[in-house]
Amino acid sequence: MDFFRNQEIARRNTRLLTALFVAAALLLIVVINLFLAFVLTASQNLKSDYPTAFQLSDLDIRLTLLVSVALIVVIGAVVLYNWIRFSQGGRSVAEALGARPAVSNTENPLERRAQNIVQEIALAANMPVPPLYILDEERGINAFAAGISPGDAVVAITHGAMVQLTRDELQGVVGHEFSHILNGDMRLSIRLMAMLRGITFIGDVGVVLMRSAFTHRSRGRSSNNKNNTAGLVVVGLALYVVGLLGGLMAGLIKSAISKQKEYLADASAVQFTRNPNGIVNALKVIGGYTPGTLVETARAEEMSHLFFGQVKHRLWLMFATHPPLKDRILRVDPHWDGEFITRAQSHQDLESKSNAETGMFQAQRTLAAALTITTEPLSATEIPMPHEASSTQVNDEMAADIIEDAREPLGAMSLLLALLWQEATSDAQRTAIQEADISGLEILVVRRGRELQTLEPELRLPLIELCLPTLKTLSAPQYSNFKRLLIGVVKADGKVELFEWCLYQLVRHYLDAHFVKRSSRPKHAKLKDVSDSLAVALGTLALLGRGDTEMAFQSGVRVLNLPLVLPATHAMGVQQFGIAIKHLANCYPLLKSTILRALAEVAAQDGHISPRELTLIKAIGAVMDCPLPNRLLHSTLLSQ
Numbered sequence: 001m002d003f004f005r006n007q008e009i010a011r012r013n014t015r016l017l018t019a020l021f022v023a024a025a026l027l028l029i030v031v032i033n034l035f036l037a038f039v040l041t042a043s044q045n046l047k048s049d050y051p052t053a054f055q056l057s058d059l060d061i062r063l064t065l066l067v068s069v070a071l072i073v074v075i076g077a078v079v080l081y082n083w084i085r086f087s088q089g090g091r092s093v094a095e096a097l098g099a100r101p102a103v104s105n106t107e108n109p110l111e112r113r114a115q116n117i118v119q120e121i122a123l124a125a126n127m128p129v130p131p132l133y134i135l136d137e138e139r140g141i142n143a144f145a146a147g148i149s150p151g152d153a154v155v156a157i158t159h160g161a162m163v164q165l166t167r168d169e170l171q172g173v174v175g176h177e178f179s180h181i182l183n184g185d186m187r188l189s190i191r192l193m194a195m196l197r198g199i200t201f202i203g204d205v206g207v208v209l210m211r212s213a214f215t216h217r218s219r220g221r222s223s224n225n226k227n228n229t230a231g232l233v234v235v236g237l238a239l240y241v242v243g244l245l246g247g248l249m250a251g252l253i254k255s256a257i258s259k260q261k262e263y264l265a266d267a268s269a270v271q272f273t274r275n276p277n278g279i280v281n282a283l284k285v286i287g288g289y290t291p292g293t294l295v296e297t298a299r300a301e302e303m304s305h306l307f308f309g310q311v312k313h314r315l316w317l318m319f320a321t322h323p324p325l326k327d328r329i330l331r332v333d334p335h336w337d338g339e340f341i342t343r344a345q346s347h348q349d350l351e352s353k354s355n356a357e358t359g360m361f362q363a364q365r366t367l368a369a370a371l372t373i374t375t376e377p378l379s380a381t382e383i384p385m386p387h388e389a390s391s392t393q394v395n396d397e398m399a400a401d402i403i404e405d406a407r408e409p410l411g412a413m414s415l416l417l418a419l420l421w422q423e424a425t426s427d428a429q430r431t432a433i434q435e436a437d438i439s440g441l442e443i444l445v446v447r448r449g450r451e452l453q454t455l456e457p458e459l460r461l462p463l464i465e466l467c468l469p470t471l472k473t474l475s476a477p478q479y480s481n482f483k484r485l486l487i488g489v490v491k492a493d494g495k496v497e498l499f500e501w502c503l504y505q506l507v508r509h510y511l512d513a514h515f516v517k518r519s520s521r522p523k524h525a526k527l528k529d530v531s532d533s534l535a536v537a538l539g540t541l542a543l544l545g546r547g548d549t550e551m552a553f554q555s556g557v558r559v560l561n562l563p564l565v566l567p568a569t570h571a572m573g574v575q576q577f578g579i580a581i582k583h584l585a586n587c588y589p590l591l592k593s594t595i596l597r598a599l600a601e602v603a604a605q606d607g608h609i610s611p612r613e614l615t616l617i618k619a620i621g622a623v624m625d626c627p628l629p630n631r632l633l634h635s636t637l638l639s640q
Helices: 003-047 061-086 089-095 108-124 160-162 169-183 187-218 225-273 276-287 324-333 350-357 360-368 396-405 409-418 425-436 443-451 457-471 476-493 498-514 529-546 548-562 574-584 589-604 610-624 630-637
Strands: 132-136 143-146 153-156
Touching: 003 061, 003 225, 003 574, 061 089, 061 187, 089 143, 089 153, 108 132, 108 160, 108 225, 108 360, 108 457, 108 630, 132 160, 143 169, 143 187, 143 630, 153 160, 153 169, 160 169, 160 610, 169 276, 169 360, 169 457, 169 630, 187 589, 225 276, 225 324, 276 324, 396 443, 396 548, 409 443, 409 457, 409 476, 425 443, 443 548, 457 498, 498 529, 498 574, 498 610, 529 548, 529 574, 529 589, 529 610, 574 610, 589 610
Parallel strands: 132 153
Antiparallel strands: 143 153
């Protein structure tokens, strides 16, 4: 699955959405103006002895312009407000739907299993583990992903999905949601919510006016009160009818935008997890489950296009935001016999399986998910054994402790600092930690630092990604303090290495977006616009290799098809490299695909891509907001 091309398609769909929204808004403005002119003509006829039929020539141009401008301002303000609101990150969307964050140290086996699945798939996708949210009151089997970028994404699942689905099936559903993240659908979904809210808001105003009218009527009995009440009811009813028309348009737009990307996410989930039975059996269970995918929370209809399945029943398929269930199953399993899966509420012996979701078993699964050599789906029935998990020098008991540490803020901070630990400069590093004045941190960093000094490069990036979501639970002052500490530890030895750059940039990229609320958008549509940055990036990676630097550089240049010149060695320091990657992150998705392919060619020029080089390429991809699953990274970038 070409996630970069799908991201480009999502970007183009944003243009389609904008065009449809503008057309719908203009149609609403026309309808409201015509209705207003008709009402004015009718009121004049009631006072006149010579009634006349309504004609377009009766339109008052000045009044029409005034009403049109007012509506444009109102619709624009509503869209802007909702865009700013939902752009705060996936957390705001999840909370608006009544979801709660999963408890990191929960004893609930269902919740722990769901967190572990999200963690495993995130690591296999080379991206930070997104926070998990739970919709406790929802019996339907459903889920959604929300956010603007992978850095502020969240994944939410319903209680029904946790109870009714096996581990493989839940993994298929979560894989589907991760596909939306990797395909770039989330920004489109957020924009869709904001725009559609602009054209349905008018109906909500009508409902408020009618409620106000009836409340007003119950308090007063004079003729003036009755006339005012009648006027409010008429205006409110008119706006409500217009709102229904806006809702109709919104439904059509959501249906047009959403259906095809659901097929795509199903297919992506299969390729992503390498387990077609997971997603297809989840769909079959939904078909045999009475509540299906229905979601009862108040705002579910407004955000229906975010979900894994249809949140409400639809009398007409033209308004459905998701394809029919049978069509989705047949797309994945063409030989399906038409039978759904029916199972009892208590189909799983959860207590007997809960030990598989904690301790060493989970550590083994997490390590396997993080390694690029993983080729089989991770399931509860295929837990990697100690000798199969990896060649890492981290034993299973230590790995279990590390994973538990990553779930707590103090432990997560200590792990990131431990990855920077150097015995040669330990005194300077310890001084920096002491000055930060974080109770208990120094002891943890020293212990973990000595344990992790020999950690393989291919496991360092996943460990960082494990810690990042936990650090989002810090307060803004705590994060600012930790960020200063991180810089101090990096600079303790008087120099900055590339791995230290990777660690700091990943922390800054993903956590600044959470605390500072910055959002970027593509700026560069041509590679030649960033040619200087490309030369620095390719040249720096070429210097890391064991082969000829010039030959490695030129192998990447051939992929880009640009006349680049290898920069001087002094122009390819860590600082210049960081600036270059920041510029490259502003390219359009398909250009990023070409850039990563060129970097892979540079790394492979000597006939071998070292774990250090692979880790750097993964880190660059993450900072550029285009993480790729491990398997797809190998098949699309590293095939020689």
